[in-house]
Amino acid sequence: MHLALFIFFAVLCVAGALNLLLQRHPINSALSLIVVMSSLAVLYLLLGAEFLAAAQVIVYSGAIMVLFTFVIMLLNAGKEEPTHGSKLAYIAGFPGAAALLGLLAFIFISRREAFGQARLGDYIATTGDLSQVLFTKLLLPFEVTSVLILIAILGAVALARKEH
Amino acid sequence: MDTSLIPFLLFNLAKVIVVVVLFLMCVAYTVLLERKLVGRIQNRWGPSRVGPFGLLQPLVDGAKLFLKEDLTPEAVYRPLYILAPMIALGCSLLSISVIPFGADIRWHGMQFFQISDNNIGLLILLGITSVGVYGIALSGWSSNNKYSLLGALRASAQVISYELALGLSLVGIVIRSGSLRLRDIVGVQAPHGLLSWNFFGGFQFVAFFIYLMAAYAETNRSPFDLPEAESELTAGYHTEYSSMKFAMFFMAEYGNMITVGCVATLLFFGGWTSPFGSYFHFGTGPIATAFFSLFWFVAKVFGFLFLYVWVRGTLPRFRYDQLMGFGWKFLVPVAVANIVVTSFCIGLWMPVQ
Numbered sequence: 473m474h475l476a477l478f479i480f481f482a483v484l485c486v487a488g489a490l491n492l493l494l495q496r497h498p499i500n501s502a503l504s505l506i507v508v509m510s511s512l513a514v515l516y517l518l519l520g521a522e523f524l525a526a527a528q529v530i531v532y533s534g535a536i537m538v539l540f541t542f543v544i545m546l547l548n549a550g551k552e553e554p555t556h557g558s559k560l561a562y563i564a565g566f567p568g569a570a571a572l573l574g575l576l577a578f579i580f581i582s583r584r585e586a587f588g589q590a591r592l593g594d595y596i597a598t599t600g601d602l603s604q605v606l607f608t609k610l611l612l613p614f615e616v617t618s619v620l621i622l623i624a625i626l627g628a629v630a631l632a633r634k635e636h
Numbered sequence: 637m638d639t640s641l642i643p644f645l646l647f648n649l650a651k652v653i654v655v656v657v658l659f660l661m662c663v664a665y666t667v668l669l670e671r672k673l674v675g676r677i678q679n680r681w682g683p684s685r686v687g688p689f690g691l692l693q694p695l696v697d698g699a700k701l702f703l704k705e706d707l708t709p710e711a712v713y714r715p716l717y718i719l720a721p722m723i724a725l726g727c728s729l730l731s732i733s734v735i736p737f738g739a740d741i742r743w744h745g746m747q748f749f750q751i752s753d754n755n756i757g758l759l760i761l762l763g764i765t766s767v768g769v770y771g772i773a774l775s776g777w778s779s780n781n782k783y784s785l786l787g788a789l790r791a792s793a794q795v796i797s798y799e800l801a802l803g804l805s806l807v808g809i810v811i812r813s814g815s816l817r818l819r820d821i822v823g824v825q826a827p828h829g830l831l832s833w834n835f836f837g838g839f840q841f842v843a844f845f846i847y848l849m850a851a852y853a854e855t856n857r858s859p860f861d862l863p864e865a866e867s868e869l870t871a872g873y874h875t876e877y878s879s880m881k882f883a884m885f886f887m888a889e890y891g892n893m894i895t896v897g898c899v900a901t902l903l904f905f906g907g908w909t910s911p912f913g914s915y916f917h918f919g920t921g922p923i924a925t926a927f928f929s930l931f932w933f934v935a936k937v938f939g940f941l942f943l944y945v946w947v948r949g950t951l952p953r954f955r956y957d958q959l960m961g962f963g964w965k966f967l968v969p970v971a972v973a974n975i976v977v978t979s980f981c982i983g984l985w986m987p988v989q
Contacts, residue, residue: 499716499777506770526759530803534766535796538773542792545777545785598755599816 474592478518485511496551502540509533520595523602647746652733655751659732663890664694670945677949698883706879709779716778721877721884724771728891731764735898736819738908738929741922748926749908750819757818758810761899762803765854769795771888772856772863772873779876787872790956791863794853797963798860802850804971805843808978809903812838822907829913833906839981842974844904846967851896853963855889858948862956897940901933908933 488507495501509532517525606614668683668690675682683690708717734757738749747753754760769792776788810816812834813824825833834840853860864872874885901907908929910918918928954962 503716503774510767522754522756523759526756526763529763530759530766534763534769535799538766538769538792538796541770541773541777542789542796545773545792546789596755 474518478515478592481511481514481518485515498544498552499541502537502544505540506533506537509537518592520591520593520597521602522596523599643744644746648751651748651751655732656729659729659891659894660887662894663887664698666890666894666941667697667886668694669941670948673942673945674949677946701880701883704879706881709781709876711780712876713778713780716774717876718881720771720775720778721881721888722771723774724768724888725884725891727764727768727771728888728895731761731768731895732891732898734760734818735895735902736822736907737898737933739925740819741926749930753819754817756816758806758816758821758903761895762799762806765802766795766799768888768892771885775877775885776873779873781876783869783871784873784875787863787865787869787875791856791873794856794860794862794959794963797960798850798853798967801846801963801967801971802854804968804975805846805850806903807971807975808840808843809834809838811975811979811982812840818902818907822902822909825906826909827913829906829909829915830911832913833904833911835904840904840974840978842970843978844900846971846974847900847904850963850967851900852944852947853959855892855896857889857893857944859951859953860959861953862959865953893941893944894937897937897944898933900940901936905936906932907936 485508488504488511492501492504492508495504509528513525513528513533516522516528671693672682672690683693686692686696708714733751734754736750736753741748772791772795773788776784776786776791779785809821813821815821821834825838828837831837835844852858856863863869864874866872869875874882877885910916910928910932918924
């Protein structure tokens with residue numbers, strides 16, 4: 473059951489990503505990206521990371537992609553004209569991406585034990601477990617990240633402010 | 637495993653069908669309730685011709701919407717034009733799936749009054765609300781109409797802004813109950829009735845009013861109904877929709893109203909528990925428990941629906957800059973202050989487990 477769902481949503485995720493690249497209209501691409509994000513959320517859920525799945529839907533499919541579509545709608549962006557990309561991308565693009573993917577897959581498979589107990593099936597990491605780790609072992613990175621985001625917000629405000 | 641899978645699936649399917657049918661009936665009668673009440677507020681009768689007291693009006697309205705011609709304007713972007721009302725109604729129906737309607741009564745381990753009981757019910761509700769905005773945004777954009785687009789842009793901006801206040805207002809409750817599961821959140825409010833509800837005993841009344849205002853804005857209801865302000869934008873994002881497609885937006889809006897009422901009941905007013913708590917028992921045994929828990933839940937949700945209509949009949953619409961200022965400069969800071977105060981109080985006076 474878990475495996476069937478995993479395969480289904482993994483295929484949906486990849487199909488969404490391909491559709492994102494092939495569509496000419498920006499709003500269709502944005503919607504494909506939403507499909508990718510949501511299927512990723514289901515994959516997280518299947519691996520037992522329930523809080524991460526919910527956060528993925530709320531933050532990525534909900535907030536960030538709404539902003540994307542909002543901007544596309546506001547600018548009323550039309551269809552993209554196909555351009556002749558660089559020669560280098562045509563020649564090295566596919567092998568490069570394949571090599572990178574292979575490398576990542578090799579590292580993940582050879583260092584399996586670093587993932588701990590996470591696996592497909594009945595394993596569930598509750599929100600309590602997650603916050604325990606986040607506020608004890610990983611407290612410093614967590615707080616530093618939040619400060620980083622705060623700085624980004626302040627930067628956006630400073631850039632958007634009108635000069636008097 | 638296989639022997640128990642089939643009854644499990646059948647039971648859940650039956651549950652889903654019953655809940656969806658009842659939910660849509662409630663939606664139809666909420667529309668009637670609104671028309672009657674707004675009529676009374678404006679000193680007129682409201683619908684009174686079809687059936688006794690106009691009670692059959694929803695049926696006639698439904699038949700009318702079904703039989704109307706389904707126009708699709710030439711200039712629309714068809715796939716999204718058709719998809720948009722489905723997203724809106726789908727999200728509205730989905731959110732009811734995590735809501736517990738009554739006490740935890742089981743038959744062979746299967747729950748009666750909740751479709752899906754999971755650890756992250758509250759987060760699922762927030763996630764569905766945040767996805768629901770696509771229905772409105774895409775309908776406005778794909779209609780290829782200036783009024784629709786303006787309505788959709790207003791709706792997206794409004795929902796994104798108020799989602800923040802809405803999410804923050806719920807943190808105090810999560811801190812108090814220590815769980816994101818809706819049944820646990822209600823369980824914390826059960827023992828002393830009124831005194832242990834989050835609104836009174838949990839001192840979350842500030843959070844409640846923030847939640848209420850943000851939720852009104854999220855459902856695009858008056859006084860935050862700028863996306864469909866008829867005096868400025870004809871009908872806003874659903875200007876180009878007719879027949880059942882329009883009805884789907886309509887049902888989605890009223891469905892969201894009911895969901896907000898349910899969530900407010902669960903989070904702040906003790907859900908299906910009675911206001912007398914353990915001091916006064918109405919009867920024991922599974923049937924009495926089921927009946928009274930459903931009774932209290934429905935009564936509380938009805939109160940919220942009444943409040944919705946009352947507010948609509950009373951308050952004028954916000955101006956756009958007032959709307960944004962109110963959301964960002966008032967609700968969000970107050971919500972943050974509420975989190976700080978609540979966590980201080982709980983940290984100081986509650987024992988650490």
